[in-house]
Amino acid sequence: MDRALRSCNRVLLALAGVLLLALGLALLAGGFDLARQWNLAMPSGWPWTEPDDVLLSRADRTQWRSESWWWSAVIAALALLVILLLWWLLVTLRRRRLGEVLVESGDGEGALLRGRALSNVLEAEAASLPGVDKAAVRLSGKRTSPRASVELLLSAHAEPGPVLGRVTDEALEHARTSASLDGLPAEVRLGAAKHRPERVV
Template identity: 40%
Template sequence: MSRRAVNRTLLALVGLVLLAGGALVLLGGLDAYRHLGITPPGWWPLTSPDQPVLSTASRTRWTDRGWWWPVAIAVPALVVVGCLWWLFSQLRRGGPAGVELPSPTASGGSHFALRVRSRAVEEAIETETVALPDVERVTTKVTGAARRPQVHTAVRIAPGADTAALVAAYRTGPVEHARHSLGLAELPAQLRLRGGKARKERSRKKAPRVR
């Protein structure tokens, strides 16, 4: 699963939890159940404006247990650490946000700043690479600087695949097409091959840098 998909899933779950919690607080604070003539079950939280978020019984139910305070401290700490890890992972970039394209000089000597999103380049290479023979799965990452990008591709191949032919097809196909489309003089690329699941032992082969 890509980082974008994970982020969207996590944000959707957090949003649903916050929405549900906010709705419960709002309904209880506005005394909506009494105005609507609805009788919630006894375990339902926040049924009236005078009811606390956590009752005394709920707050003191397990305080006499030896495991209560370690759990009460460890769970919020893990939540905070997880949130900080997720935040720092978003701030850390493994590559440039975009690839800078060579642009002609306009009249007056000014330059146009043209960029293509790195993810668009990655998706184009992945789409073309996965269509090659004996390729089961592809993951591509653009690294380096915006003006001198590099491509790293990991490919899971089918058992008995012709690796030499695959490396040649990758170099002359997806990489060359991306280089030509971006207008770059060269596009260094690295290809990692991994054996399919049908093999008892996965073999990894690292091809030399191709241009």
């Protein structure tokens, strides 16, 4: 889900950037009358042929005002756009990496531990377990109650049950106790390493 969200964010931001760049270049070209100065043949129907031209004429802007459905459609479209943008923002903020974890000493004092440091240690310990080829860990949630998302790439002949037990009882438990956390909920995803077939002669 996180990879899909990151990919979706990149695609949407790239499209928005390309559209804004194209619009800005078109406005600059029209404002400085570059098409006429450089003798460029613009496409038919191009709105900016001279510096005083506008994107929408007064007739274009007012032609639908007399229709009863016009303002309802405009308000509904804008409301839908705002809802989609707010949803995208909330999902993006909720899925971000945890920057800090609060480590409490028990006497009312505490320290802040970088989330990246804790996830790196947890990742290294998980990757060192028997049957694990590679591990990736991401922390999310609040700094007082973090959550771990663990992705494991298992060796060819590893058994998922024992590997999951070691990750839970060793790596996650060590991370929880070292950070003095009451709990460390985790979602563990297991994948199998794909090896290229070898020809035996």
